[in-house]
Amino acid sequence: MNKDLSSFAARLREVIPNWQSAIGNRQFSELALELFALQFKYNSAYRRICEGRGVSPGVIEDWTQIPAVPAAAFKELELSCLSPGERIAVFHSSGTTEQKPSRHFHNGESLSVYETSLWQWFEPNFLANSKFKIQNSKLVVLTPPPAQAPHSSLVHMFETIRSRACESADRSFFGTVATDGSWVLNFEAMLAVLNSSLVTRHPSLLLGTAFSFVHLLDFLGEHDLRLQLPPGSRVMETGGYKNRSRTMPKEELHALITERLGVPWENIICEYGMSELSSQAYDSVAGDEWRVTGKGAVSRLTPRVMRHFRFPPWARVQIVSPETGREVEDGETGLVRVFDLANVYSVMAVQTDDLGVHRGDGFELIGRTQFIEPRGCSLMSV
Amino acid sequence: MNLPDYFLADLPPEATLSPAMLAEACQTLKRNRARYLAGRSTEQLMSVLSDVAAGWLKPENTFRKLALELGPAETPFSRETLQHGLDDFFRQITRDNLHALLVQELGDVRRLDTLTATEMDRKSLRAAMAVGPEFLVHIAAGDIPNSTWMSMVLGLLARSAQLVKCASGSSLLPRLFAHSLYEADSKLSACLEIAGWRGGDIDMEDVLFAEADCVTATGSDETLAAIRSRLPIKTRFVGYGHRVSFGFVAREVLSPLRAPQIATRATDDVVAWNQLGCLSPHVIYVQTGGEVSPERFAELLADELERREQTEPRGGLPVPHTAAIASRRGIYEVRAAHSPETRMWHSKESTAWTVVFEADPRFQVSCLNRFIYVKPVKDLAELLQHAEVVRGKISTVGTAAGEHQTEELGLQLARWGVTRVCPLGRMQNPPLTWRHDGRPALGDLVTWADLEFQSSSSSSSSSFS
Numbered sequence: 001m002n003k004d005l006s007s008f009a010a011r012l013r014e015v016i017p018n019w020q021s022a023i024g025n026r027q028f029s030e031l032a033l034e035l036f037a038l039q040f041k042y043n044s045a046y047r048r049i050c051e052g053r054g055v056s057p058g059v060i061e062d063w064t065q066i067p068a069v070p071a072a073a074f075k076e077l078e079l080s081c082l083s084p085g086e087r088i089a090v091f092h093s094s095g096t097t098e099q100k101p102s103r104h105f106h107n108g109e110s111l112s113v114y115e116t117s118l119w120q121w122f123e124p125n126f127l128a129n130s131k132f133k134i135q136n137s138k139l140v141v142l143t144p145p146p147a148q149a150p151h152s153s154l155v156h157m158f159e160t161i162r163s164r165a166c167e168s169a170d171r172s173f174f175g176t177v178a179t180d181g182s183w184v185l186n187f188e189a190m191l192a193v194l195n196s197s198l199v200t201r202h203p204s205l206l207l208g209t210a211f212s213f214v215h216l217l218d219f220l221g222e223h224d225l226r227l228q229l230p231p232g233s234r235v236m237e238t239g240g241y242k243n244r245s246r247t248m249p250k251e252e253l254h255a256l257i258t259e260r261l262g263v264p265w266e267n268i269i270c271e272y273g274m275s276e277l278s279s280q281a282y283d284s285v286a287g288d289e290w291r292v293t294g295k296g297a298v299s300r301l302t303p304r305v306m307r308h309f310r311f312p313p314w315a316r317v318q319i320v321s322p323e324t325g326r327e328v329e330d331g332e333t334g335l336v337r338v339f340d341l342a343n344v345y346s347v348m349a350v351q352t353d354d355l356g357v358h359r360g361d362g363f364e365l366i367g368r369t370q371f372i373e374p375r376g377c378s379l380m381s382v
Numbered sequence: 383m384n385l386p387d388y389f390l391a392d393l394p395p396e397a398t399l400s401p402a403m404l405a406e407a408c409q410t411l412k413r414n415r416a417r418y419l420a421g422r423s424t425e426q427l428m429s430v431l432s433d434v435a436a437g438w439l440k441p442e443n444t445f446r447k448l449a450l451e452l453g454p455a456e457t458p459f460s461r462e463t464l465q466h467g468l469d470d471f472f473r474q475i476t477r478d479n480l481h482a483l484l485v486q487e488l489g490d491v492r493r494l495d496t497l498t499a500t501e502m503d504r505k506s507l508r509a510a511m512a513v514g515p516e517f518l519v520h521i522a523a524g525d526i527p528n529s530t531w532m533s534m535v536l537g538l539l540a541r542s543a544q545l546v547k548c549a550s551g552s553s554l555l556p557r558l559f560a561h562s563l564y565e566a567d568s569k570l571s572a573c574l575e576i577a578g579w580r581g582g583d584i585d586m587e588d589v590l591f592a593e594a595d596c597v598t599a600t601g602s603d604e605t606l607a608a609i610r611s612r613l614p615i616k617t618r619f620v621g622y623g624h625r626v627s628f629g630f631v632a633r634e635v636l637s638p639l640r641a642p643q644i645a646t647r648a649t650d651d652v653v654a655w656n657q658l659g660c661l662s663p664h665v666i667y668v669q670t671g672g673e674v675s676p677e678r679f680a681e682l683l684a685d686e687l688e689r690r691e692q693t694e695p696r697g698g699l700p701v702p703h704t705a706a707i708a709s710r711r712g713i714y715e716v717r718a719a720h721s722p723e724t725r726m727w728h729s730k731e732s733t734a735w736t737v738v739f740e741a742d743p744r745f746q747v748s749c750l751n752r753f754i755y756v757k758p759v760k761d762l763a764e765l766l767q768h769a770e771v772v773r774g775k776i777s778t779v780g781t782a783a784g785e786h787q788t789e790e791l792g793l794q795l796a797r798w799g800v801t802r803v804c805p806l807g808r809m810q811n812p813p814l815t816w817r818h819d820g821r822p823a824l825g826d827l828v829t830w831a832d833l834e835f836q837s838s839s840s841s842s843s844s845s846f847s
Contacts, residue, residue: 045720052719070712077716322701322708323732333701335708353709355702369705 004038005081009109009344013116016314016342023313031314031341032063035348042081046347049073064318064327068337068349071276074102081345082107091153091275094239104153104275110345114153114278115160117342121280121312122161126205126269129287132232134165134205138197140190142208142216144183145173153275154238158207165205175212185212187219194227194261203232206261209239213257214248220260228262234286235263238271272309272365276350278342281309281317281362310362315340319358320351333357333366385448388564390577391553399577401585407575408545408593412517415543418569424495427538427570428480434559434566435475438468445562449555456554458525458751459656460697467655470811471528475535479814484539486815487825488512494539497833507835512828514540515595515618521609522548523581523601526655527555529622529818533598534559536824538570545590548578581605591617596827598622620826622819625660625777626747628667629806630765630791631679632783636672644782645682647807648754649690651780652683652735654810656696657750661778661802661810664748665755667765676758677725680739683756684727687735696734696752706749707733714738745769762791766798774799777819780806 012031015022023031037057040047050056050067060066071093073079080087086107093102106114127134141158149155162172174190175183197204208216213235220226235257248256254268267287273280284307311317318327319334328334336354343350356363385392390399390407437443446468453464484491490498499509518537522530530546534556537544546556557576564571579586581601587609591597596618599609606621613619629651631644651663666683668676711733717724723741735752743757745768759765769776779800781791792803801820802812817823 048719049716052715070709070716072709072713073716076713077720322704325708335705351712353705355705369702369709 001086002042002081005042005344006109008035008038009113012113012314012341012344016116016120016312019120019313028313028316028341029063032066032339032348033057033060035341035344036060036063036066039081039347043079043347045073045077045079063316063339066339066349068339068351069347070351071102071274071353074104074276074346075100078103078105079347080105082110089156090151091156092151093275094152094154101151102275104346107345110278111156113342113344114156117279117312117314118157118160119164121282122157124285125282126234126236126286128285130203130232130234132203136202137165137232138193138200138202138204139165139167139172140193140204140206141173142175142185142190142206142212143173144175144177145170148177149183154209154273157273157280161207175208183209183212185215185219187216190216191225194229197230197233198227201230203230203234205233206235206263208237210237210248210250210253211239213237213253214246217253217256217260226260226262233261233263233267235261235268236271236282236286237268238273270307270309274350274352276343276346277315277338277340278344279312279315279338279340281311281315283307283309283365308359308362308364309356311338311340314342317356317363319356319363328358330358330360335369336363336365385557385561388571389557389560389575391548391557392576399579399586401589404577404586405589405593407577408517408589411543411545411573411575412593414569414572415516415541419538419541419543419573422541422570424484424492424539427541428477430563430567430570431475431480431535431538432477434562435472437562437566438472443562444565445558449558452554454697457552458658458697458699458703460695462694463653463656463697466653466694467526467528467810470654471531474814480539483815483824487822488828494541494828497831507837509833509835511831513831514542514828516543517593517595518542518544518827519590519594519597520544520546521581521597521599521601521605522546522552522556523599523605524549524658525552526659527559528655528659529600530556531559532818532823534563534574536827538563538574539824540827542596542827543573545575545577545594547590548576550578550580553578582608587612596620598827618827620821622660624775625819626772626775627661627663627778627780627809628665628745628769628776629663629780629809630762630783631666631668631806632781632787632791633669633672634784634787635782636669636674636679638673641672641674641679642682642686644806645679645686647782647805648683648780649686650807651809652687652752652754653690653694653696657748657752657754659810661812662750663754663780663809664750665746665757666806667743667757667759670758670760676756677739680725680737680756681727683754684735684737687737687752687754688729691729691734699733699751703749703751704733707736707751707753710749710753711736714740743768745772747772762794766794776800778802778804778809778812780804780809782806 040050040057049069053067055067082105087105088108089106089111091104139162143155143158146155146159174186176186178184194204254265257263257268258265269286270283271280316339318337320337321328321334333355336352336356339349353369355366355369387393438446450461450464453459454461481491489500492498493512497509497511503509520533548556553576560571560574560576591613594617597613598620599606600622603623606623610619629648635644648666668679670676711728714724714726718726725739728736737754739756743759746755748755779795781803783791795803
């Protein structure tokens with residue numbers, strides 16, 4: 001057991017729940033520099049990358065100077081402070097066709113930090129502005145249960161939420177892993193639960209990936225079903241499609257969720273997360289109507305104007321110029337770089353391949369960078 | 383400076399094109415062809431084309447000036463890259479080269495004018511003429527204009543009414559060429575239309591495909607398959623699909639004196655049209671065992687790319703393209719930090735150029751825009767083994783080798799399936815007589831009419847001399 005990292009993790013778990021008073025800019029910077037020094041010391045794969053850039057704990061003064069590693073490096077290197085014997089879990093990047101997934105290793109302590117981090121930002125974003133307690137709501141998770149997907153950080157997150165909501169596991173997860181490895185939904189069981197909530201009037205809380213919602217909506221469409229879930233029902237959707245369903249623009253997906261499930265636009269929120277991180281960003285606070293409407297009516301055509309992703313105070317995002325590596329101005333597009341204190345035992349600074357527009361204290365997600373094909377002369381996949 | 387609205391693609395973006403408008407344009411093109419083009423002689427057409435091309439080479443030429451002024455904003459190329467690219471192209475369009483092309487593909491320069499007989503034809507008592515399609519449609523793709531310009535040239539020689547469908551937002555250079563034809567001979571250009579809309583507009587394409595006698599298309603395999611499946615059986619289809627290219631430097635030429643010159647030539651190929659063409663190299667394979675090592679060659683290439691950036695800058699690119707470069711660099715930086723088998727050199731504070739040396743000899747597709755791999759190989763046999771994944775999809779191999787080796791290399795590559803082998807430095811600049819992806823570009827457009835004589839009246843054939 002690494003005492004330095006262990007003590008950092010313990011402190012972080014105390015600080016995070018008190019973030020409103022305990023994590024300002026100064027505290028974030030101090031914690032980040034401290035964690036960088038520890039990771040430089042204990043994560044040899046990361047140290048070599050830093051040395052390649054001529055950066056070490058002594059020479060930087062600000063968290064923005066901490067070297068970020070490409071998320072793709074998690075596929076090639078063991079970017080971990082944990083020795084093989086200490087690892088009790090590993091999260092892989094999603095995508096059914098990936099031959100070499102990212103690997104983010106965890107021990108009990110780092111899982112505990114992950115769980116603290118995810119809950120402490122999920123709660124104020126997803127459960128805010130509600131007169132219902134989560135315990136009085138019905139949790140409906142559109143992924144397989146943890147036993148079937150032990151390497152999914154997303155499923156681990158949903159399992160954490162489920163246990164905090166005191167739901168029973170077998171009545172919350174409505175996905176299953178098919179023989180070809182894809183995630184499929186048990187529509188009948190889910191429908192039975194949703195229908196019963198129409199009777200009990202307990203709001204439903206639906207959590208899932210965008211593609212699983214497309215599967216659900218397609219099913220409802222095929223059977224010409226429209227549910228009007230009880231007031232207070234909410235939806236959290238996350239992630240790309242990765243060829244697992246037809247793709248659908250976000251506005252269209254949300255409009256269909258409203259149409260088929262009766263969940264209003266302001267109660268549908270998007271999550272941005274990845275297996276290489278331990279904190280997530282949300283694009284709005286559920287039920288936060290002023291964000292949507294101002295004083296007027298909801299405008300479905302311009303929702304993006306108002307919504308953007310924000311990480312919790314213990315994770316900071318920068319949108320950086322691919323040309324210079326420096327942060328772009330507000331309103332400009334660049335690559336999303338995340339500094340996540342909750343990544344205690346791996347690497348705090350992660351450079352993603354995602355493109356985003358810098359919007360104030362957050363960002364608007366544009367999508368994943370492709371290895372661009374020249375039009376008309378397209379390339380084989382790499 | 384605005385161009386007059388001679389072509390549909392000249393209309394402002396807010397003017398949307400309807401299927402009805404397109405159908406009408408097709409009819410007009412066919413009418414104009416019958417009146418102004420069908421009766422022209424090859425001689426006349428070669429004159430117009432070579433004059434127009436000579437015009438483009440002059441600094442004061444209006445269309446050249448417009449291309450260089452508007453190009454940097456409307457295309458992904460800097461002024462200098464455009465200048466280089468259009469010089470290379472229009473230099474090829476001479477009377478002599480057009481003549482050579484017609485003879486190569488049709489056997490005789492007057493084949494499209496009348497029945498003619500080559501010596502071989504006369505011996506077998508026959509004559510023939512080639513007839514171009516009445517209405518030729520080009521589905522253009524990509525930002526590099528060469529292929530579209532060349533299609534327009536071939537279509538004119540074939541006396542076809544032509545419609546060039548550009549990808550939305552990339553019609554500038556084809557339009558400028560069309561305007562230069564208009565200036566030289568407005569009746570000729572009345573048989574030509576340039577239009578742009580988003581690919582996959584079924585209603586528009588249905589109109590076009592119903593009218594066309596022949597469709598040429600450049601694009602991904604999926605795009606080509608989609609187009610082909612929708613063409614009537616009578617319509618000829620000429621598709622140019624997926625192609626990649628690479629370079630090969632043999633150890634014999636890797637002396638300290640020659641290696642920098644070869645790196646300069648390799649740089650020409652990487653810089654030309656910012657490496658975006660099918661003919662641009664993704665990888666330069668360098669043979670081991672020479673005086674200059676593959677790794678050192680990569681360094682020389684990096685030096686030259688840096689120098690070239692000063693005189694012929696790559697220019698700005700949209701963020702998704704620079705992000706692709708930055709993301710790839712990130713991966714190679716990580717690998718380089720962990721293994722001497724990977725090294726990387728790149729422009730500072732920009733994504734202008736990148737050289738990645740990788741000991742792993744497997745063929746690697748580049749993200750382009752001046753991002754080049756250098757890989758060591760023992761010999762050509764090893765190279766071909768590692769390029770097996772792209773076998774059949776190779777357009778061009780640029781070589782630098784000893785004189786006595788070149789032919790042998792060419793033979794091996796041809797047998798393996800490469801359709802063009804050229805000296806390094808000329809990859810993106812094929813001659814006018816280049817057989818596009820191994821196919822006769824003009825020959826594929828025409829239909830032949832043969833006339834056979836009776837053996838007793840051998841004198842009849844003498845008129846076809």
